[in-house]
Amino acid sequence: MPVNYHTPAATDLWPVAGVRLGVAAAAIRKPDRHDLTVLALDPGCRVAGVFTGNRFCAAPVHVCRRHLALGSDIRALVINTGIANAGTGEQGWQAATKTCAALSQLLAIDDRQVLPFSTGVILEALPVERLIAGLPACLADLRIDNWHAAAHAIMTTDTVAKAASRRFVIDGRNVTVTGISKGAGMIRPNMATMLGFIATDAGIAAPLLQQLLREAADESFNCISVDGDTSTNDSLILIASGQADVEIADPSTAAYAKLREAVIGVALELAQAIIRDGEGASKFITVAVEGGHDREECKRVGYAVAHSPLVKTAFFASDPNLGRILAAIGYAEIDQLDVDRVRVWLASGGKEILVAEKGGRAASYREEDGARAMSEAEIAVRVDLGRGSAHAAVYTCDLSYEYVRINADYRS
């Protein structure tokens, strides 16, 4: 059960003009479930992508990078769940390119205008013939208001579908940003998340679109961790169809600022939804680090706390064993950290408690206050490093019996 998260209703997801979605059951790994999704893009859409930093990156990630680098007008995305097509060598590359070829034939476009995505088990072969056989059903299902179905069709160990949508006005015209994502385990995105797709009907120049996507990824998917495991398939895509009749070319304009806020807002909502649905999660934890020399060291401290199995099990148990947080801050390898200047607070339900200062427990701290804060489903840890003005937030969940059960059972 996710922590304070419900999939938005289908009617709460604004369609994005120029982007149609279709799903089908192709029996990629299991029968009778939607496991294949196609996004068909009208001519003129611009597409930007960021991908995993994992050296063993999946075959479809290689193909996506290549097709985006060619500068071809992307006209379709095809996504399968069940098999990740990673750790599949030459055979995996062939499966991904065959997929693009089959879809491009059906749509009468070039195969370099297709981006393929896969998610699921690593080191197993993608059943490409079954995938290709499922494509016509996807195309028959193509609809502009199908984001809700697509959000479901890309799930793996997710317990809920993840989607977010915003509509706002630029120069008197309605602009929409809608996105979906999936992921619950192997979540510590390096460049992006497991899979995320965001579209807007604003028009935006290609280099600026890529810049916007990098900023959005850095503020959202690159700030989350379930288990510290960076996936082989992480991909985040931003599509701008331009059909809202709003063209943005200058990052210093108010229009760009509005669009940026909406895209980052949708990206953050989708990224946090992944944590709320993190494998076995019973709590949603924000680690906000401030007072650092730079953002990078704030993130390093945030991730040290967010990755510590001892911190995560203490949250699961609602046990204010907060020395474990201090220990994690201490091993984050921050050069010349003066621990006497570090302060740590625990916050939940609108109340903030000073836990540690001057290298030790705060005089005002009461264990019963800590226990109360730890028992909430939404908890924030705030850390002030006391040596600068940079800050960053990292989002994670607790480590429960359920996490072990899910991952001990995943393939069976």
Add this chain to the structure above:
Amino acid sequence: MPVNYHTPAATDLWPVAGVRLGVAAAAIRKPDRHDLTVLALDPGCRVAGVFTGNRFCAAPVHVCRRHLALGSDIRALVINTGIANAGTGEQGWQAATKTCAALSQLLAIDDRQVLPFSTGVILEALPVERLIAGLPACLADLRIDNWHAAAHAIMTTDTVAKAASRRFVIDGRNVTVTGISKGAGMIRPNMATMLGFIATDAGIAAPLLQQLLREAADESFNCISVDGDTSTNDSLILIASGQADVEIADPSTAAYAKLREAVIGVALELAQAIIRDGEGASKFITVAVEGGHDREECKRVGYAVAHSPLVKTAFFASDPNLGRILAAIGYAEIDQLDVDRVRVWLASGGKEILVAEKGGRAASYREEDGARAMSEAEIAVRVDLGRGSAHAAVYTCDLSYEYVRINADYRS
């Protein structure tokens, strides 16, 4: 229950001339258990230490570093379990120095000749009066053949006491190396382990002793991880009493080589015992990485695999979901790793199975062979990076329900 480990019998631990040990119940955190240990050293002992890299290092670690840096002849070690005296600020420093002062008075030595050690809960105050009240009982118990009792008295969440002992001959004289360690969680030593104490009756010059200790730590305690959490209190101490009438001053001699082999052997046995008794461990896993540019990148890959909760839960479940190992190798941030040259084997019970090569699953790999290997209690993963001649091994355990239970319950 530890994986294939039993504490050696008291009679299997050779005493080290010049080193006496005593234990007592001081009710540091819980009543009626031995939680206080003193090692009394004869004049002339040389002592070397390596300590945690955690910035929030415990007060006793600060005091140890200071006393060792002063070059004072160390004559006593005092170790309490229950409270780590870490994250305790100025008060913690006072508690550690008071402990040294009290013991030095009882032994009629200088307080700078005492090294203090603590292990247990972080962020709670050390009950120094109770500790001091327990010292006379420790001194009354001092015996040369008390290593077994001391190994028990330093335990925290350990389920078994850890000790190792070797005797060998140099220049016709018997030389002994005996050591004890503790630790089961918060185990990812950076400089040393949670607590380890090794003594030899060989004589060895101080700088060489320190060099030997660093080498031994690097080959043993610095190659293990239970949960990736580097403790605030890690300390490894090597004592050379010189009473075997063997003096070693030159690292190029056969005598040094013999001593080195024994010290590293004892250290590795103690370090591996910590993993075998890792919190919730049901399997002992060796990750052996070869073919790297340097030892450092081999260790980086080894730790990426050893820290992955997904890999660790797959081992717990005996599920050959080996793509998770590939993913971990892939995100270890090895520059320009050519994944097509990486090979991965799984070994247990004397059999080795090639799992992956050329970027994917090996043609000869059969899932039933993988499942059989994964079901054993001792498993080795061998990784060849295919780009050099360096190698390193990292030791870890699986991640089980029991790990979560222990750490959700630890303080209660």
